[in-house]
Amino acid sequence: DPALIFDLGGKFDKSFNEAAYNGAERWKAETGGSYKELEMQSEAQREQALRRLAQSGANPIVMTGFAFGEVLDKIALDYPDTKFVIIDMVVEQPNVQSVVFTEEQGSYLAGVAAAKASKSGTVGFIGGMDIPLIHKFECGYAQGFKAANPQGKVIINYTGTTPAAWNDPVKGSELLRAQVSQGADVVYAAAGGTGIGVLQAAADAGVLSIGVDSNQNHLHPGKVLTSMVKGVDNSVYEAFKAGADVEPGVRIMDLISGGVSLAMDDNNKPLISDEIAAAIDAATKGIESGEIKVHDYMTDNSCPV
Amino acid sequence: MDFATALQILDSAIRLMTPLLMACLAGLYSERAGVFDIGLEGKMLMAAFTSASVAYATGSAWLGLLAGIAGSGAMAGLHGLASISFRGNQLISGVAINFLASGLTVLLGQRIFGLGGRTPSLSGAARFNEITLPFADSLRPVPVIGRIYADLISGHTILVYVAFAMVPLTWWVLYRTRFGLRLRAVGENPASVDTAGISVTRLRFAAVMICGVLCGVAGAYLATGISAGFVKEMTAGRGFIALAALIFAKWRPWSALGATFLFGLLEAVANRFPNLDLGVVTVPSMFMNALPYILTVIILAGFVGRAIPPRAGGEPYVKER
Amino acid sequence: MERMPKWADVMLTPLISLILAFAISALVILAIGESPAEALKVMVEGALGSSYGWGFTLYYTTNFIFTGLAVMVAYHAGLFNIGGEGQAAIGGLGVALVLLALPWPHWALALPAAAVGAALFGALWALIPAWLQARRGSHIVITTIMFNFIAAALLNYVLVNLLRPVGSMDPASASFPASTHLPKLSEMALGFGIEWGRNTPANVTFFVAVAACLLVWLLIWRTRLGYEIRAFGKSEPAALYAGISPVRITVSAMLISGGLAGLMAINNVMGEAERLMLNAVEGAGFIGIAVALMGRNHPFGVFLAALLFGFLYQGGGELALWTTIPRELIVVIQALVILFTGALDNMVRMPLERLFKALRRKGA
Amino acid sequence: MAAAAGAPAIELRGISKAFGPVQANKGIDLIVQRGTIHGIVGENGAGKSTLMSILYGFYRPDAGEILIGGKPVTIADSQTAIRAGIGMVFQHFKLVQNFTVLENVILGAEDGGLLRPSLARARGELRRLASEYGLQVDPDALVEDLSVGHQQRVEILKALYRQADILILDEPTGVLTPPEADHLFRILRGLRDEGKTIVLITHKLREIMEITDNVSVMRRGEMAATVRTAVTTPAQLAEVMVGRKVLLRVEKPPAQPGAKVLEIRGLRMIDASGIQRLHGIDLEIRAGEILGIAGVAGNGQTQLLEILGGFPEAGAKLEGEIRLNAKPLPLDGAGADGRARRRAGIGHVPEDRQTEGLIMDFSAWENMAFGYHHAAEFRNGVLMDHAAIRADAEGKIARFDIRPPDPDLPAKSFSGGNQQKIVVAREVERNPDLLLIGQPTRGVDIGAIEFIHKRIVALRDAGKAVLLVSVELDEILALSDRIAVMFDGRIMGERLSEEATTADLGCLMAGVDPVATARDAAHWPAVMPDPESGGSAG
């Protein structure tokens, strides 16, 4: 059986853990198979969880989150017959598949959409905990926005510096209001449970919001411009489907492979004007063809815009 | 900074301080009666959960509020049982309540809604919506005052006004009523109350239950007023900040207003200016996030003298040594 | 002389309280539609049923011993240190700086140096609140709460901007060199030819923690400083009368307290993660409050309470890992244990006292 | 006196009460006649306070019956007692320190939900009671700002406000100055003459003889005797109380003063709130001499002791000169703390044994080393030598006959008298060159008083200097070789004890120096006495 281990945020984190869970459930529904899932409590359990699963014969073992990187790197070779899949991190071991997403590209598109949808020329970004991964979202978004509106302004807020920052909708809603009062009329939230509050407050304040990780358009139909969807669910689904035959190596889930995308559905159809759609299209093509290079914050810890 | 920005920051400060103020006043009743309470956080969290759940189920924010009060009240009853009836350690009891609420809310939420501890989003009458005070729109053109009235004073949920009204009310109860006199006395010297023929247990229980009710309102405000539903751990340390504000305020109602306003304001300022550009260096957002805490320490050290807690605080009342 | 025999007070009361806590937990488990018997089995087996479980239980125990002792020492001086969380986090920074700054040839050299770094940083983080309390009268409860938040922000800044290897997503320092890796208890057991707790994080720090219990016991009940700390904690006017300086005692007690909290970092940062991560403390600072209070502010009690919480943590972790019971249940069980053994203990003690009185009367 | 028509005011039958293993009251019978003042005496821990607390509903008896005015009543709580017309002034006042007098008076006896009407009525009532009984006290003052004497008035006012017919006072004079005590007695007589019944617990046999109509003696939880005061003597009472003959007078040989031990010159102190507490004190004490400082409480005696002991109130400004054995002592800084003072040879029995002299939760043996815990003989390397400290404590417990002789018992489990003996034993047995001793026998029974007085005299006879501060003029007169009187932070005058008279000292305590006044009148009739030099007269 395959197995899935969630990162500390827990499987219902309104973010990529939840997406992974959805992928696994889809696989289960389609194939009727069963899988093991683990939720950890503490850092020290990472190794324990991996080892115990490997010993129990689970294969492949999928884990979400960069925090597994170190541990996996250390123990992968102890279980050469087991395949591991790690999401959001590269681990170079012969039996590990590393799945990384180009969040900067998806966020770039979100930035373009925001620029086009914004009437004020000012948009916002609300991150959860202030960590590099989220800066990657922020940086891509800012690039896309500036590309479409060089004169515009992006207001950036982070919720906090502790894990509590992921679960503070009150602060999220207050940050949104602060940004709105500074003129922002489209706000992109990459903040887990805090984002729930951002999207809600945006709907209340009559401005547009952009969801993250999974398709959140349905949360406030007609008020969420789009969502930057990260195909974690697909990756998990595919890994489960491949079973023990998962290909080791690095899989870069980018725009071309559909790893990241903007969610378009009935909920946001009225919001996506032809002009916006065209701009997104153009940007997508540009990125795919390599004409547009979206800078990855992680490569040098800085953002060009 | 222009007038509009100042108004917006103050407006935000008012919303952010409301749960702190409620929780702070809640703690004030309890601690003034001699029962320390570091479980404000847990009670608020429990109330946020029960209020959101019931508001969702019934579609009524008011029923949600009642449920919030009940949820928090149950926790308060537990605290009273442990620290008054059984003369247990008040700090331990508070710690236990924080843990209990943190676990139970998610456990129950997951069991009931299956959303990983989150409740479904609330809308319409299931939330407390912002109310516009009379004449707000017609007065807006009046310079300064009009703007302050329309943009700052008007346009909050009813619970915000309740919280502010609680300040003079608490002051009045504490200093102008028999109940308040006895409450203050039991926190200073329970033996004086006992020898006057008044039950220390009943009085302290009353105070602890009032604390529960106010925490209930605070929690309901978090889940059904300022946001639209419950998210696990959504109190995010506000109970502790309220406790800090209470000590800061030296256990006095008007000072509690000031202290919580200060916390709200500092947070609002940090929200508004996430990266302070000082020309030479840009203060990183991490420090702006920590700014309210740093400033609190500085203010505390620089301007606020020694805070003397109610003299009998923290000690169970034992007649027989 | 006593109302009930000492053994009954020390052993029977907590035991019955514990049973009560578990009974209520069982009801909660039933209420969420799971089997309490199964849960109990998983917990006990997972935490105590194998050397593997013990390897984890002792690892968590070690963390809680340090934070529990930290709260305890401050408590004896009448100071309520809620800042263990921040002090332990900053202690981790001390460990990381020591281990990354110099090439350590052997862990036996690195350990004392890292311990000093951890204790020093933890102590420094406690020094400011202590000084503010002693000199400016700023309430230590507020300042230590604030310092937890400030520590989180500081650590976040340092890890993201200064210690993080370029290109890494993880807001964590580089891994410490292999020469500084502490021997795990399993490796030590293997040295004696015993196969014990393979791949568990319990490491030599456990012995440091046990030693810390002994030293703290000596400090509090056998040294003049401990005597002065206790005296000051009981009565400030009396301390002044006896020539005990409030400033000196407040500062010393908080330095020791912060140092102990900081020392936790040699277990989790040096011994387990072998690099400094964000949020490495994971709430152990707050658990320390419960551990100290439940341990009746005595090092031996702290040891036992830490063991209990170690068991709950590991057993609960197993529960979350291997059953469908959500991990929040463990939090609830912890809460009930704290409540019954720590705050509602008189609920058990009072009837017991009456029982013993009745028995004695019958016997007499 | 009111006619004893009908039933007695109080009748107790077979009252028993145990606190855990301690049998505080054993089958007590007591009859208190209406309209009398009834004294209760007994050693520390005899069970007096317990008995009265039962009567007041503060404790519940394990067995026994209570009759008030002939009717059996069950006093379940204080509310019942209050309704039965009983009021009580506890040994340790039950006042809320940061409330005003008025608030304390109405607490529990409010007229309704709102305070304003109650406060208004109480204000009027207090005015009436004040003029009727001479119980003046500022209704708006905070209790913590009042002297103990005034705090006691508040307690009495509380009882009277509740219209108590029976007033119980537990050691009311323990903290009062003689004039305050006299004032209290006038009030009590007035109340009795009005028909109220008063129960008075005291350790001072003089007071029993002076004011009571009947007196009961308690011993070890039992009622030993009840007699008419007129037919008994203090010596008889003391013997029943203690079970042996007690010397009610201190026997001391004439003093043989030696070298100067303590010399104070121009000592001034301004406290943190800016009030000048000491206005230039000049004093000296020689070896083998007891200097008694008389004065109404609150005239700077406490500050003087604290400065000499090395722990003046925080933020105080000090000035002047203190020499011990001709060596100057620093007034502030690290060298001026309690530890340095002990090292220099100053022992100190503080005025307040419970909050300063002892750590109530520490065992007796730990308390026996308190303040001397750095001493060489108590240490064992970096550790404390517990065996040595215990051995030392056991010796002191035996020599001072501290009961129960259990060094492991926490200080709070000892009676007041025995607590005081622990402190005295600790300080006296160090053989300090100078012993500071404040209120040595406050709340202590006569057996213990006798003992403590003997030890102080013995220390003097061993050639040590003693500075004694007491508000008990009797005690000052009995123990001192020389007497200085403090008033408003100044030494009003000094007398040799054999020359001193109560009247003379009383004048000085009130701030009037009869000698200096006469002298000033003779030489500089028109000049006001210089406040700075007024202290050195005599």
Ligand SMILES: Nc1ncnc2c1ncn2[C@@H]1O[C@H](COP(=O)(O)OP(=O)(O)OP(=O)(O)O)[C@@H](O)[C@H]1O
């Ligand atoms: N609340 C209590 N709990 C336990 N023991 C008590 C309590 N109150 C009094 N005792 C004990 O009961 C005995 C009688 O005490 P009580 O206070 O009645 O004595 P007393 O005659 O008033 O003494 P004193 O002259 O010192 O005031 C003492 O041994 C005392 O230690």
Ligand SMILES: Nc1ncnc2c1ncn2[C@@H]1O[C@H](COP(=O)(O)OP(=O)(O)OP(=O)(O)O)[C@@H](O)[C@H]1O
């Ligand atoms: N030989 C002694 N005889 C009587 N008292 C002593 C003796 N030695 C020390 N003491 C008492 O012990 C107290 C402190 O002693 P001491 O001066 O030896 O401490 P210290 O050496 O300064 O302290 P530390 O323990 O920090 O080294 C003083 O109050 C003094 O009265």
Ligand SMILES: [Mg+2]
């Ligand atoms: Mg008494």
Ligand SMILES: [Mg+2]
């Ligand atoms: Mg007494």
